[in-house]
Amino acid sequence: MKGKKIKDLAKVMFKKSLTEGVVNPASVSAVLKETISQKPQNLKNILKFYKHLIESKIAREELIVETAQKTKEIEKMEKELLSKTGARRIKYKINPKLIFGLRITHGDFVYDATLDSKLKQLS
């Protein structure tokens, strides 16, 4: 099976895994079961691309806020962040190494306002 066919098949699987434009965990497991039972050629590559599609879709659905400490100020901004980015939920990642500031990841966009990035701008 060639690259294009692998991608097409993975895309069909991906479409089936969505309900109302959102990834549905139940349908994902159903799609997986069905695909594995059919034993297509290049199953590994199909699943790899399928994983990439699901991953990027989920990444667009959620905001990852990386900060040293979860403060009330950040919680206050939650609503605004969600409405501006169009994401569905916020996931917090506590990373004390950041010292201060925060880094917001949405899909493949990264908004960086940490001490680290400021120091990099200084150099």
Next chain:
Amino acid sequence: MSIIEDIQKQIDQSRFSPTAKNAGKIAEIGDGVARVWGLSDVSASEIISFPHNIKGLALNLEEDSVGVIVFGDWTKLKEGDTAETTGKILEIPAGEALVGRVIDALGRPIDGKGTINTKTTYPTEKIAPGVVFRESVNTPLQTGLKAIDSMIPIGRGQRELIIGDRGLGKTAICTDTIINQKGQNVICIYVAIGQKTSKIAKVVDTLSKHRAMDHTIVVAASAADSATMQYVAPYAGCAIGEYFMDQGKDALVIYDDLSKHAWAYRQISLLLGRPSGREAYPGDIFYLHSRLLERAAKMAKEYGGGSLTALPIIETQAGDLSAYIPTNVISITDGQIYLETDLFNAGIRPAVNPGLSVSRVGGAAQTKMMKGVAGSLRLDLAQYRELATFAQFGSDLDEATQKRLERGKRIVEILKQPQYKPMDVTSQVVILWAVNNGYLDSVPLAEISAFEEKILALFTTNKKLKDHLDKNKEIDDFAEKELEKMLKSLTARGDTTGRALDSAQSQVDNSKSARVKKKTSTGGKESRGRIPGGKRIKKHAKK
């Protein structure tokens, strides 16, 4: 404390803003090409930043991935590494500080002479100047080679292809041209693409030996460098040339050579999975070279009046001019200098074939004096070539034909020129004028080069004539008289040397003919003796 305060002040003054980046992950990497997932906001030809301070160039923007070519050591990168956009396009440092240096395709010094401090950068990819900004070629760019400056003249802002098999002296023509630009206010940029590092080192060495590095920049992407670097190198060289052109200066870029550039681009395209066409080259191989060579221009005076001349080189395989890349580049350029193996082996160096070589716009840039001598030169040479092939079949030739053959032989001899000895234009004109006016007809072939040197030696002492030619750039009555006087004195003196041999030879000929006279008793001149033979042939033809 004051130092700490100073630092603090600087920190306070600098403004920080949150940065927004578009990131992705490497899905697969190999052979200098990475396929990246993500990067939904990337633009074509944008610089991509990888870990370990490795940079790449986004070339293929596909539906769900981006094809990136990697500069530097791609083996350090692995699947899953992050790739970030930078919002920059590929730029190269440009400025006066580059002159005399050897740099790689990204503008980093590789000659061990320390960092290069330039203030400006120029984009490697740029749309060529439009019609409004240009003017037609009007100033000559002297290569210093008689064969080229007389018959295939190059103008500033022209694109002249140098084409031929390997080892015929394509690079030699270019190095001679660079050496000849000394004191001519032309910045030369020599771009080596996919060449042996030893050859690049040799060129740099030759140029520095002849003090030509003072006005030269070498951009080197050797065969050891990645295909990515080889692909970028000519555009980098062109960008540096454009900088000087925009400063109102004259620049000359030599692309040595574009066939290897096409190979590098073919490699990249195949690895990126682009569909291949004829000889496995991608569909945009023509645009690859046309967009590069279109950037050579002569700017109009109101836009600075600078110029960028391009001398691309193409290496043919077994003299095949009709291969894919040679035909492409021939059609893009304003003419070509064709070097031939047979001529090279016959000892004619530079091995320029004047029949197949052409300059479509350079004639307009030629000086009046050169035009004057070059016109009849081309004609004489063409007639000689035709007669030479014809003369091989029969020995009976009339005097006019023999004269023409002798003249042709002398022209061929005079157009030979040793390497690294470019000649200024007035000296070229004097030599060619001497041939055209028959001053070399009596000199034996073997002594032509010695005689040429004598003419030059005499010419350098004749300051009046030299200044006159330099100033007026025309052979007027005064110059003609002076030239006649100079050359007559030389031929008169030459009786003891060149003429002596010639007269000795003619004596031998006379005695031979005398012997012949006795035997056949035909009498008279050689030409008269030939007439009956000629008539016989005619009679045969009638029959």
